[in-house]
Amino acid sequence: MEKVKLGIIGAGGLSTKKIYPSLLYIPEVKLEAVCDLDENKAKRNAEKFGANLVFTRMEQMLDEAELDAVIICIGPEQHAQLAPIVLKARLPVYTEKPPAVDAAGALAVARVAKDTGQLCMTAFKKRYTPLYVRMKEQMGTDRFGKPAMLVMQRSFSRYNNSSPRSTFLLDFCIHLIDLAPWLMGKVTAVHALSPEPNTWAIQMVFESGAAGSLAFCAHTSGVYPDEQVTIYGEDDAMLFVRDGHSLTFVHDRVYHTLHQINLTTAGQEGLVESGFLSEIQAFIKAVQTADRSVVQSDIASSYRSMLAHDSIVQSARTGQWVELKYEI
Ligand SMILES: NC(=O)c1ccc[n+]([C@@H]2O[C@H](COP(=O)([O-])OP(=O)(O)OC[C@H]3O[C@@H](n4cnc5c(N)ncnc54)[C@H](O)[C@@H]3O)[C@@H](O)[C@H]2O)c1
Incomplete structure (x- = not known):
């Protein structure tokens, strides 16, 4: 057509x-x-x-x-x-x-x-942003090796969590809950602590055997772009996104900045960097x-991210580890 x-x-x-x-x-x-x-x-x-x-x-x-x-x-x-x-x-x-x-x-x-x-x-949208597309590409290289651990941190301003349809976890954190398996592979088990709906401390186990630690908090002003993602590979390889705007690869004691968002980007560039376009x-x-x-x-892979979300909620409620059983 x-x-x-x-x-x-x-x-x-x-x-x-x-x-x-x-x-x-x-x-x-x-x-x-x-x-x-x-x-x-x-x-x-x-x-x-x-x-x-x-x-x-x-x-x-x-x-x-x-x-x-x-x-x-x-x-x-x-x-x-x-x-x-x-x-x-x-x-x-x-x-x-x-x-x-x-x-x-x-x-x-x-x-x-x-x-x-x-x-x-x-x-x-995170699966389409240049930052994370490049991060995933680098994870596939020999010099990065097998991913050992994922660490994520993201915060935002206060949510009122007034409806189960628009909670901080479902509305905001879902972007990184979705990003975790896209980068690391299937999640097999989760454990979560949530003393109140705007605070989440989550552990994940991936099918590969790698571990994940995720922290989300809605107690900031929301002005500072607090989005930190680190993935540790083999030997001294490490990839990290800082403040949702730069991607760095550390290997052999050398830092390589692979991608940096120009914070003044507007229009088309802003739409590309955020993944929307x-x-x-x-x-x-x-x-x-x-x-x-x-x-x-x-939608099949989105379902799997939603199962991770639901399992996190279940674990926080029960205090137990939850094993994920995928229907598709
Ligand atoms: N990707 C992101 O970063 C991001 C950011 C913000 C919002 N969102 C998502 O975008 C979605 C919409 O958010 P929003 O802030 O634009 O909401 P909104 O309430 O501003 O807009 C929803 C619109 O849908 C219309 N509507 C409701 N039911 C309808 C129906 N049956 N048929 C036709 N129109 C109908 C409403 O009249 C309204 O204009 C949400 O799912 C939200 O999670 C995503």
């Missing part, structure tokens, strides 16, 4: 700031239709980003617009409810994160994707070429 005709469901805060603007940098896509329960928002985004069609009901959009693909950006419950309807209409679908409220919801979507044979992708590009490319290898975050 020459251009992928896209419909977007949701014209709220995140999509208007990140998803619609990203399309302006992807010549292979044509925004065909916008749908939001709030007609004013749908009209506003259609006008601003060049779509001809406006809807307030997704089913009507699927019936009347001629689409090649759909993006849904609403919230976890709606992602899990609406994605299967799109898949059953024989269209590929991309949802924002989280793909569902829990692993069971994500698994149900993954099963529909399998049955229909359609692509279902989750916007787990690259993940949408991957989706559009997969739809256009039928090559799914460009997609790093299909």
Whole structure:
């Protein structure tokens, strides 16, 4: 197909700031239709980003617009409810994160994707950021060797955790909970301490035998980009991301800075460094070429990250180690 005709469901805060603007940098896509329960928002985004069609009901959009693909950006419950309807209409679908409220919801979507044979992708953006893409590449080199241990730390400003659908762990920490297995391989067991919902100290065991230690805290101002990820390899090899903006490889007592984000980046560069543009590009490319290898975050792997999330919650509640049993 020459251009992928896209419909977007949701014209709220995140999509208007990140998803619609990203399309302006992807010549292979044509925004065909916008749908939001709030007609004013749908009209506003259609006008601003060049779509001809406006809807307030997704089913009507699927019936009347001629689409090649759909993006849904609403919230976890709606992602899990609406994605299967799109898949059953024989269209590929991309949802924002989280793909569902829990692993069971994500698994149900993954099963529909399998049955229909359609692509279902989750916007787990960390898997598309240059920092972590390069980190993963370097982990595959001989000089890094077998990963021994992962250490992650991330903080943010206070969450009120008012709904189980938008907790600090599910809404914010999920990005790094998802990143851990993408970098290190399957998680086989977790143990977690959470004295209160804005503080998490987590241990992970990976299928490879490597260990992980993750700390998340919502007690900062949120202004400082506190995102630290270290992976220890063999001998003295070590890879680390500091402050979510630089990647360093230490080997043979020499430091190599492999990637550094220019903190003044704006527009397209900012969208690339944060992963937003690259993940949408991957989706559009997969739809256009039928090559799914460009997609790093299909719903089956998102389900596995959601199972890690649920197991962390369960462990914090019971005080016990939880072994992960994957359905797919
Ligand atoms: N990747 C990230 O870094 C990141 C950052 C922020 C938010 N998000 C995710 O983005 C998603 C949306 O967040 P937001 O802040 O834009 O929310 P929002 O509330 O601002 O927007 C949601 C929009 O969906 C519309 N809507 C609700 N139900 C609908 C339906 N059935 N059909 C059509 N439209 C419907 C609402 O009217 C609203 O305009 C969430 O899942 C959130 O976790 C991701």
